Amino acid sequence: MTAPRATKTRTPKIRENLPAPQTDEGLYFHYTPYEAARWAPFSGRTIADMIARREIDYVFNGRDNYLTGAQILALVERYTVKPFAKTARATVAA
Template sequence: MTAPQATKSAPRKRPAPKIREGLPAPNTPEGELFHYTPFEAAPWTPFGGRKLMEMIRLREIEFVSNGRDNYLTGRQIAALNERYIVKPFSKAERAAA
């Protein structure tokens, strides 16, 4: 008598995130208070959509929640970009003797 073989089911694929068209840029007056999903905000940030979702889940960045979905406003996207800007190093000038 042989043991029954375990069957492998095909991995479930998640549906692609829906991204609306014709979104205003976050740095425009229309986009300043517009609510972007993490995947819609990703092109304007140094992170991908999944990373933004993870940062929201861990409460590492500010976001807007309506109880079910999480969004980023244009202001929050701009603040996120400012937070991760690397400024060039400048040498200190020598003091005159």
């Protein structure tokens, strides 16, 4: 005899018509980790795990974790790789 199988998989609810984080309305809007993943360089699950490990700033309302638009922009900026710029000394030697 085998164990019964689950009939449903839990999928996070994602609201529609969300403001972009870089807009005036979006800077203070509260996004769930799965909604924030649309603009961030990570998946919703990874963002939720980062929140659980306290690696990134987030908003806790007593029950759920959220990210504001400003926090999403800071997260994107933190993990953006800047192009390498040659120093003046390197260009003179070449």
